[in-house]
Amino acid sequence: MAQKIVPNLWFNHNADEAGGFYSEVLPQTGARVSARYPDDVPEWQADFAGDTLVVDLDVDGYRIALINAGAEFRPNPSISFMLTFDPLxxxxxVEAARRALDETWAGLATGGRVLMELDEYPFSRHYGWVEDRFGVSWQLVLAEPEREPRPFVIPQLMFSGPVQGKAQEAAEFYVSLFDDAHLGFIAEYTEPTGPAAVEDVMFGEFQLAGQPFSMRDSAAEQVYAFDCGVSLEVRCADQAEIDRLWAALSAVPEAEQCGWLADRYGVSWQIVPENMGELMERPGAYDTMMTQKKIVIADY
Structure with missing residues (x-):
């Protein structure tokens, strides 16, 4: 089944470098340039003319897109990626899985910032959280033998600040919008922990379009929030699906541009047709996209 929801990561003129970096440090990973800026970009984008626009990252069969752009945004830990190293x-x-985890951790941590030390915790015998040199956050965990197999990559949304305590509400909202979607396991805080109240989500799982996600309410005050540094691109079958998701998700009119929107929780989405790559090859397509808020396929 094609991956319907593709995380997009924002990079400051260095998506090609990042693609090479991840290909080296993440297991079973490759990168390729999938789109380039046209030669006749607007004047304010002149330094991108003909340059890489998107690098596709394939991480053990899971697609992540790296956007080559400017300094306007940078990924932050509000959306991170859980990497589960399963002995299976x-x-x-088990020791081979642990070594692979440690090697990946060492690569990601080089030039980066440790958010939680690689160590044993009550919830995991071997876990760590690291922000790499590009600002992308990764949670590495050694799978427990008795657990069901999990995908290697699972995005996690962390709710904090003005959306503290909204993790389950948001997951229920997202589940209502997609096919093959449901809530999964949820563990609640049993006592107040930082800004997290009793019954906030300590860890939860949900599925959208057959893809696993996880969520949590933050146990610490955070200085960052959801933004365009990490966005979720949804590949829609037709204009009707674009219209439906746009109407349901878009909550910040000033954030609407080129198929991008921000929802009521601040999460950034890109609502695009599944043949966007083909549309962008048509004459004048880039200029058309730059004038649009919601993507209208018939304009291409």
Whole structure:
């Protein structure tokens, strides 16, 4: 099944460098340039003319898009990526899985910032949270033998600040918008923890369009929030699906541009047709996209 929801990460003129970096430090990962800026970009984008626009990252079969843009945004830990190292993927060898995790951690941590030390915790025998040199956050965890197999990559949304305590509400809202979607396991805080109240989500899981996601309410005050540094691109079958999701999700009119929107929780989405790549090859397509808020396929 094609991946319907693709995380997009914002980079400051260095998406090509990032693609090479992730290809080296993440297991089973490759990168390729999938789109370039046209030669005749607007004047304010002149330094991007003919340059890389999007680098596609394939992480063990999971697609992440790296957007080559400016300094306006940068990824932050409000949306991170959980990497589960399952011994089953290493011939049921726990030590081999642990070594692979440690090697990946060392690569991601080089030039980065440790958010939670790689260590044993009550919820995991081997876990760490790191922000890499580009600002992208990764949570690495060694799978427990008794747990069901999990995908290697799962995005996690962390709710804090003005949306503290909204994790389950948001997940329920998102589940209502997609096919093959449901809430999964939810663990609640049993006592106040930082800004998290009793019954806020300590860890939760949900599925959208057959893809796993996780969510949590933050246990610490945060200085960052959801923004365009990490956005969720939804590939829609037709204009009707674009219209439906746009109407349901868009909550910040000033954030609407080129298919981008921000929802009521501040999460950024890109609502695009699944053949956007083909549309962008048509004459004048880039100029058309730059004038649009919601993508209207018939304009291309």
């Amino acid at each position: 993927a290493f011939d049921d060898d």
